[in-house]
Amino acid sequence: MPKPPETHKVADIEVVGNFDLPAKELLRFFPVKPGQKIDPNALRRAAGLLQRQLQANGYLYAHIDSVKLERGGQNNGARIFIYGASGRLVKFGAIKVVADSLSPEEYQSELSIRAGEPFAKNRIDEGIQRILRLAADKGFPFAEASIDSARIINRKGQFSVAVKIAVHEHQPVFIKDILIRGNTYTKDRVILRELDLFPGMRYSERKIAKVVEQLNRLNIFKSVNEPEILRVSPDSVLIRIDVEEGNATLFNGVVGYIPETAKTALGKSGGYFTGLIDLAFRNLFGTGRKFMVHWKKADRYSEDFNFSYSEPWVFNFPVDLGLGLNRVVRDTTYIEWQNFIRGELRFFGHLKAILSVRKKTIIPDSAASHDLRLPLSDVWSGEAGIVYDTRDDLLNPRRGLYFRNSYSWGVKKITGPGYLIREDSLTTRDVLQSVALDVEGYLPLWRNQVAAVAAHIRQIKGKQLSLGDYFWFGGSRTLRGYRENQFSAPLISWVNLEYRFLLNKNSRVFLFNDWGYYQQRSPAELKELLYGYGLGIRLETPLGILGVDYGLGKGDSFSRGKIHFGLVNTF
Structure with a gap:
C-alpha cells in the first residue's frame, strides 16, 4: 500500500x-x-x-x-x-469599439471599463458578452464580437493596453411566428397575449428571456420550457415554446354530521353539519377565466361562504374584472355579507393598479347588539392601490419582491336597532378610511434554500367603529400557532419569517417564526404582541397543493400546538 x-x-x-x-x-x-x-x-x-x-x-x-x-x-x-x-502594473488604455450597424457609444457603455484601471483580460471577455446581449436585444441575435487589436504602450515607464473591439451585427432579424406546443386545453391566444412578443417584430433577447416568468404567472401550467429559437431564413426566426398544462380544476369536499347529544341539544334542536367544500376553475374553457366557490363550517355557530369570478383581458386590453360575494357567520355574534366588483389594470410587466367597489352589511345577533353594542349597518366603500410583483413563481417563489398598498374610503350607514342608536348617541352616518400594506421578499441562499420575509399592516379609522369594522387575523394565513381569526382590532400587523427547503417546483418544507400585534382604543385600551413558531410542508398532490403547519403560540406547550391543514387555493 x-x-x-x-x-x-x-x-x-x-x-x-x-x-x-x-x-x-x-x-x-x-x-x-x-x-x-x-x-x-x-x-x-x-x-x-x-x-x-x-x-x-x-x-x-x-x-x-x-x-x-x-x-x-x-x-x-x-x-x-x-x-x-511582478513586473510593472499594466493598465487599461483607450478602448475603441467599431460596429457595422448600432452606435459604438451604446456598446462602449456596456464594457464598464475605464482607462487607468488594472488590465484584466477576463473583464474584456465579460464586456464582449454584454455587447452581444445588447446586440441580440436590438434585433441582432447572430452578431459577432472580438478583439480586433491590442497594443501595449510604454509611456515613461507606465504601461497600458489600447484595445480595439470589432462588432459585426450582420442583418437584423425578425420574428416570423410564435409556435406554442403542449397546450391541449388552453387556447393559443390566451398564452400569446401574455407575452411581449408578436410575429413581425424585431428580435429582442430581453423580451424572450421573460417568457417563462410571464407564463408561470398564469398559474395554469405545470411547466414552461425555455423558448427555442429556430432560424428559418437569414433575417427571420421561429420562436417555439413548449408548455405542460397542470390541473386547472380543483375540487375538495369533506362533509360531516354531528348528531344530537345531551350537550349539543342545549338551546338547539337536532344535530348539525360540518364540512369544507372548495371548487375552483382556474382556466375555465381554456380562456384564463377563473371561478371559485368556497364553503366551510367548523362548528354549529360559524360558517364561511364565498364565491368569485374573474374575467381577464376585457375587450382585449390588459384589464381584469372580477366580482364576488362573501358571507361569514361569526360564532353567533353577527352575520357579514359582502358584495364586490374589482378591476386590475396592468401598466408594465410588474406593475398594476387595482380598483374595487364593495358593499358590506353587518347583521348582529340581538345579544351582540345589546352586550357588544354592535349596530346593524351597511358600508359602501371604494378602494384604490398599486401592486408591484417581481416574484419568479406565485406558488413557490425562489426570488423576487411583492408589494401591495391600497387606500379605502367608505360611508357607513347605521340602521338600527333604535334603542342602541339612542342609548349610545350614534349618528346614522360615519366616514371610514382604511389602509393596507403587504410586502414580501424572497432571497435564494444555497441550493434549493430560500429565505422568505413578509410584513403586513391593516388599519381602519372612523368615529364610530364597532366589531364589524375590525380586521381579523390568526391562523394558517396570518399568525400560525393560533386559532383561525382568533384576534380582531382596528389596527393589526403581522410578520412571517420562513426558511424554506425546496423539494420541487411546487413543494417545500420550512421552519417559520410569526409575529403579530393588535391594538384598539375603544371601548377599552387593548394591545398585545404575539408570536408563533413551528414547521410546515407544502406538498404537490393530484388534488392540489397540500399544506400542513404545526405551530406553537405564545405560552403554548408542545401538546397545545395547533395543526393548520388544508389544500392551498391560489385563486
Whole structure:
C-alpha cells in the first residue's frame, strides 16, 4: 500500500524578489495560508496559480520562478519562500469599439471599463458578452464580437493596453411566428397575449428571456420550457415554446354530521353539519377565466361562504374584472355579507393598479347588539392601490419582491336597532378610511434554500367603529400557532419569517417564526404582541397543493400546538 504524502503545517510565508505590490496584497492571490497543512508536491501548482492570478490582475509580466518549503519555522512549522517578480502594473488604455450597424457609444457603455484601471483580460471577455446581449436585444441575435487589436504602450515607464473591439451585427432579424406546443386545453391566444412578443417584430433577447416568468404567472401550467429559437431564413426566426398544462380544476369536499347529544341539544334542536367544500376553475374553457366557490363550517355557530369570478383581458386590453360575494357567520355574534366588483389594470410587466367597489352589511345577533353594542349597518366603500410583483413563481417563489398598498374610503350607514342608536348617541352616518400594506421578499441562499420575509399592516379609522369594522387575523394565513381569526382590532400587523427547503417546483418544507400585534382604543385600551413558531410542508398532490403547519403560540406547550391543514387555493 503506497505511503501517504508527508504534509507540513505552514508557519509563515515570505516573498523574495522584485514585486511592485505589497506582500500582503500578493499573498491574497496565493492559495496557501499560514496554519494550513500542505503537501510539498502541491507547491508547484500553487506557484502556477499565483502567477496566473497576478497576470489576470494587471501584472502581465509577472513570473514566479520557484516556491520552496523549509522546516524549522515558528513553533516548528514550515516556512514557504516565494521567488519571482511582478513586473510593472499594466493598465487599461483607450478602448475603441467599431460596429457595422448600432452606435459604438451604446456598446462602449456596456464594457464598464475605464482607462487607468488594472488590465484584466477576463473583464474584456465579460464586456464582449454584454455587447452581444445588447446586440441580440436590438434585433441582432447572430452578431459577432472580438478583439480586433491590442497594443501595449510604454509611456515613461507606465504601461497600458489600447484595445480595439470589432462588432459585426450582420442583418437584423425578425420574428416570423410564435409556435406554442403542449397546450391541449388552453387556447393559443390566451398564452400569446401574455407575452411581449408578436410575429413581425424585431428580435429582442430581453423580451424572450421573460417568457417563462410571464407564463408561470398564469398559474395554469405545470411547466414552461425555455423558448427555442429556430432560424428559418437569414433575417427571420421561429420562436417555439413548449408548455405542460397542470390541473386547472380543483375540487375538495369533506362533509360531516354531528348528531344530537345531551350537550349539543342545549338551546338547539337536532344535530348539525360540518364540512369544507372548495371548487375552483382556474382556466375555465381554456380562456384564463377563473371561478371559485368556497364553503366551510367548523362548528354549529360559524360558517364561511364565498364565491368569485374573474374575467381577464376585457375587450382585449390588459384589464381584469372580477366580482364576488362573501358571507361569514361569526360564532353567533353577527352575520357579514359582502358584495364586490374589482378591476386590475396592468401598466408594465410588474406593475398594476387595482380598483374595487364593495358593499358590506353587518347583521348582529340581538345579544351582540345589546352586550357588544354592535349596530346593524351597511358600508359602501371604494378602494384604490398599486401592486408591484417581481416574484419568479406565485406558488413557490425562489426570488423576487411583492408589494401591495391600497387606500379605502367608505360611508357607513347605521340602521338600527333604535334603542342602541339612542342609548349610545350614534349618528346614522360615519366616514371610514382604511389602509393596507403587504410586502414580501424572497432571497435564494444555497441550493434549493430560500429565505422568505413578509410584513403586513391593516388599519381602519372612523368615529364610530364597532366589531364589524375590525380586521381579523390568526391562523394558517396570518399568525400560525393560533386559532383561525382568533384576534380582531382596528389596527393589526403581522410578520412571517420562513426558511424554506425546496423539494420541487411546487413543494417545500420550512421552519417559520410569526409575529403579530393588535391594538384598539375603544371601548377599552387593548394591545398585545404575539408570536408563533413551528414547521410546515407544502406538498404537490393530484388534488392540489397540500399544506400542513404545526405551530406553537405564545405560552403554548408542545401538546397545545395547533395543526393548520388544508389544500392551498391560489385563486
